[in-house]
Amino acid sequence: MSLQDEPLVPAEGYAETAYRADAIPEQSYAPQNDMLRGRVLETRLPWGSYLWINPTTNQYSESWFQEYLYIGDDYHDYTMINESRWSQRVDEDVYVLYRFVRFIFVIFSHLFSFVGGGGWFIFGVMAVCTILFIFAADSLLQAFAPLAIVTAICGTATLLRQLWEKYSIKFYKGNRNWSNDYAFCRRTGMVKTDIGDFPFYEFDTYIEMRVGTQGSQFHSLKLIHRYPHRSRLPHSKSSLEFDFTVGGSIAQLYAAWDMLQRYMDVSQPLPDIPQVEPFRHLDPTTKAYDEAGKRGRPATYWRDLYANSSTEELKTLREAHRAEVDSTIWGGRPDLMELSVPNYRETRKGEPEDVNDFGRFPWKAGTFVDRPEATPSADSTDQQPNDEHPR
Incomplete structure (x- = not known):
């Protein structure tokens, strides 16, 4: 059943x-x-207590405006996020062979490209080898032939990459669409999956840390179903979970969870981000909020900003917002879910004493503190953004 039929x-x-x-x-x-x-689930993030701050990746997206202009009237159905659902899977109407060829194409064009790839490094290595062995060659043609071949390969890859970046959206519109059946659904409060629909409030959110082969650490936002006996994946021992990858610091992951909660919470307007601006009038709560003048921005604020700003200006805004997210005090907030799940506080994990400076290997000491206890009188009231613009 589609979202429109619910x-x-x-x-x-x-x-x-x-x-x-x-x-x-x-x-x-x-x-x-x-x-x-x-x-390594470092900490469990709290429910409620919104700070109304969005992650920089969504607040100042680098790709949405190009997609919006090209896709036009079909943008509502082809975008990942609209007023009804936040999709978690792309359905592609293509054959397996096409996917394989596309994979090889992308790897080749991005790996050997002079622009944004390893083209100059490969060219430099070959140039050094040419100089070292030039006197061992029988002729200059023989000496410079490998360098010429590498130059041709990297040049071709550069051209193909430029074509991909220019025309990949056409493929996106013609063959891809974000699934309505594997998504976080605002209108119903449900998370739709292949194994059934689950209430949004049954998922717990963690920051998971993984260590790479060279000791580097990676953090991601994990939404894991709290009741695994009801959501075990077929042919697997794993329970249902979703992964939200957000570039930047730990604070950006907190901002992503804050945004996702507000997206699903129908007592709140939609997050004020470019991707959903064209659909704000289609959501009842958001429409009432905007018509009351609480947004404090024109209906096409983000579209006009991107249309009238240079790349450098947008980069400056993006970096300023990143600094704002990183400087926000994310810790010390109560968890509303403690009021609804009897043993939720007993199963809690501590949170970093300083969220913004948090980043550690599992064998290093870190200071974790307990978050404040949730109380019905203080936390069950209907929250609304302050008079400032929702960020």
Whole structure:
């Protein structure tokens, strides 16, 4: 059943199951998830207590405006996020052979390209080899032939990469679409998957750390279903989970969770980000919020900003916003889910004492503190952004 066919409450435009932070229903005890053993889940992020700050990747997207201009009227159905669903999977109407050829094409064009690839490095290595062995060759043609071949290969890769970056959106429009059946659905408050639909509030959010082969560490945002006995994937021992990759610091992951919660919370307007601006009038809560003048921005604020700003100006805005996210105090907030899951506080994990400076290897000492206890009187009220522009 598509999102458009799902039953809605006529008075509000949302299903009765729609998520509200001030009305999270009581749930059963959170069981111990043995399938998480061995994973470095650094901390569990809190529900509610919004700071209304979005991650820089979404606030100042580098690609959305190009897609918006090219796709035009079809943008609503072809974008990852609209007013109804935040899709988590792309459905492609192409054959396996085409996918393989495309994979080889992208690897070749990006690896050997002079622009943004390894073309100059490969050319430099071959140039040094040519100089070293030039006197061993029988002729200059023989000496410079390998360098000429490498130059031709890297030049071709550069041209193909430019063509890919220019015309890949045409492929996107003609053969790809973001799935409505594997998504976080705002209108219903449900997370739609291949193994069934699950309430949004049944997922816990963690920051997971992985260590690379050379000791480098990577952090990602993981949404893991709290009740694995109800969401075990077929032919696997793993439980249902989603991965949100956000570039930048740990603070950017906190901002991503803040944004996703507000996206699903129908008591809040949609996050004020470029990707969903064209659809704000289609969401009842957001429409009422904007018509009341609370947004404080023109209806086409983001579209006009991108249309009238240079690349350097957008880069400056992007870096300023990144600094804002990193300087925000993300710690010390209560977790509203403690009021709905009986043993939720007992299963908690501490949070970094300083979220913004947090980043450590598992064998290094780190200071973790307990977050404040949630109280119904202080945290169950309907939250709304302050008079400043939602960020």
